[in-house]
Amino acid sequence: MTAPATPHVLSNDFYAPLKARAAEIEAQFRSLTPVSAGLFEQAKGLFPGGFTRDAVIRKPYAPFIAKGKGAVMTDVDGRTLFDLWYNASSLPLGHADARVIAAVDKQLALGTAYYAPTESELALAQILCDRLASAERVRFANSGSEAVMIALRLARGFTGRDLVVKCEGSYHGSYDDVQWSVAPAKDKLGDPDHPVPVPDSAGLLDSSDRVLVLPFNNPEILRREVRARADRIAALIIEPMANRMGLILPTPEFLIAARELCDEIGAVLIFDEVIAFRLDYHGAQGFVGITPDLTTLGKVIGGGFPVGAVVGKVDVMAASDAARKNRVTHAGTFNANPVTMTAGRATMEALTPDVYESINAKGAKMRAGLEAVSASVPLTITGEGSFFKINATSEAITDYRGAVTVDGAWEEVLSLALFNAGYLLTPHLHGCCSVVTTDEQIEGFLVAFADLITA
Ligand SMILES: Cc1ncc(COP(=O)(O)O)c(C=O)c1O
Numbered sequence: 001m002t003a004p005a006t007p008h009v010l011s012n013d014f015y016a017p018l019k020a021r022a023a024e025i026e027a028q029f030r031s032l033t034p035v036s037a038g039l040f041e042q043a044k045g046l047f048p049g050g051f052t053r054d055a056v057i058r059k060p061y062a063p064f065i066a067k068g069k070g071a072v073m074t075d076v077d078g079r080t081l082f083d084l085w086y087n088a089s090s091l092p093l094g095h096a097d098a099r100v101i102a103a104v105d106k107q108l109a110l111g112t113a114y115y116a117p118t119e120s121e122l123a124l125a126q127i128l129c130d131r132l133a134s135a136e137r138v139r140f141a142n143s144g145s146e147a148v149m150i151a152l153r154l155a156r157g158f159t160g161r162d163l164v165v166k167c168e169g170s171y172h173g174s175y176d177d178v179q180w181s182v183a184p185a186k187d188k189l190g191d192p193d194h195p196v197p198v199p200d201s202a203g204l205l206d207s208s209d210r211v212l213v214l215p216f217n218n219p220e221i222l223r224r225e226v227r228a229r230a231d232r233i234a235a236l237i238i239e240p241m242a243n244r245m246g247l248i249l250p251t252p253e254f255l256i257a258a259r260e261l262c263d264e265i266g267a268v269l270i271f272d273e274v275i276a277f278r279l280d281y282h283g284a285q286g287f288v289g290i291t292p293d294l295t296t297l298g299k300v301i302g303g304g305f306p307v308g309a310v311v312g313k314v315d316v317m318a319a320s321d322a323a324r325k326n327r328v329t330h331a332g333t334f335n336a337n338p339v340t341m342t343a344g345r346a347t348m349e350a351l352t353p354d355v356y357e358s359i360n361a362k363g364a365k366m367r368a369g370l371e372a373v374s375a376s377v378p379l380t381i382t383g384e385g386s387f388f389k390i391n392a393t394s395e396a397i398t399d400y401r402g403a404v405t406v407d408g409a410w411e412e413v414l415s416l417a418l419f420n421a422g423y424l425l426t427p428h429l430h431g432c433c434s435v436v437t438t439d440e441q442i443e444g445f446l447v448a449f450a451d452l453i454t455a
Pocket residue numbers: 088142143144145146148171172173174239243272273274275276298299307308
């Protein structure tokens with residue numbers, strides 16, 4: 001492994017050399033991906049700006065993928081890539097796992113969708129109820145965003161109140177009421193005690209009576225602001241591992257305050273575990289030791305197929321009881337689709353406590369390696385369990401205000417350079433390990449990373 005850069009370099013000096021190579025790195029990317037470039041030209045005539053999925057927007061364009069097996073994907077230009085993001089962490093067993101493919105094949109031969117329930121949804125729901133302390137009842141949906149939408153509707157239906165509290169810098173999917181202050185620009189944040197609610201999309205309606213944005217990890221402000229509106233608050237929605245803030249955990253004090261406040265004022269505590277469920281056999285709630293009233297799920301529980309679920313305590317979930325009159329409704333042509341349920345079950349059955357331990361150990365190895373390589377330069381390594389994130393800042397990251405100090409342009413150049421070296425992470429350097437990630441891949445990645453940051 002190449003030695004890290006000289007200690008005590010000035011922050012600005014550290015980021016400048018790689019950013020100065022942006023044009024060269026982009027030219028190399030283009031020369032490696034001519035077929036993707038051609039497909040992107042076609043995509044621009046079909047999708048606004050060339051993309052139909054915001055999460056995969058990349059500059060100058062995204063590589064198109066032809067296939068994936070295990071830890072490796074092959075792009076349409078025939079290059080093999082080590083996957084370090086696994087479709088936004090949703091493939092803990094890697095690509096095309098034999099157990100999942102066999103289960104799905106069997107289901108495909110029996111048909112793909114029926115206008116009726118199937119036994120497969122019972123099996124997956126039972127697994128969720130067995131593993132998650134908050135799960136006594138389940139409703140399946142088709143995405144994490146939908147799960148969040150239904151969870152908020154359940155909380156409002158159950159409490160008869162409107163206002164939902166979310167944290168600055170938290171991402172909860174694309175439902176309107178949570179698309180506030182997801183990734184606001186530094187100059188739009190306002191007072192740290194009273195964050196300005198910043199829309200994350202055009203076309204949102206006024207949020208003032210529906211959403212209250214509060215700082216992450218600040219129990220005092222949470223207590224003060226929630227108590228001031230106690231009779232209006234339906235729910236607190238919290239990520240027990242905050243994705244956009246660097247895959248960091250909330251402090252125990254913050255989570256305890258949230259739990260106690262919800263009990264005190266009769267509001268619903270929602271943990272959004274769409275991504276964080278990957279932390280532990282018992283979910284993030286098992287990992288942090290606090291039980292919410294409702295939990296939103298997605299990603300891994302679908303075994304690589306579109307999925308969402310809201311699970312929760314009997315009393316709150318009963319707001320959608322089919323026998324009730326004024327109930328919370330929730331329809332969906334593909335809710336609990338048997339192919340998804342089958343793939344999800346095969347995946348969850350393969351995710352035993354030992355497997356969680358093993359992927360989390362790989363994540364720890366990756367973070368320790370990244371920390372060692374970047375010890376003397378202004379980078380901060382964050383992440384939990386199988387997750388890691390490289391942050392272009394020397395600030396400690398405990399909330400969004402810390403996370404927003406990163407040099408985003410440097411992160412994007414490094415991500416593209418890592419792609420050129422054969423590794424796929426997000427443009428802002430989020431990554432995760434899966435069952436199929438090997439020690440050699442981790443070591444190879446650390447060498448590529450060290451070479452790029454010291455070049
Ligand atoms: C915490 C969290 N909530 C909700 C979502 C939305 O899930 P989906 O992309 O399946 O709609 C995501 C997606 O990344 C997420 O990380």
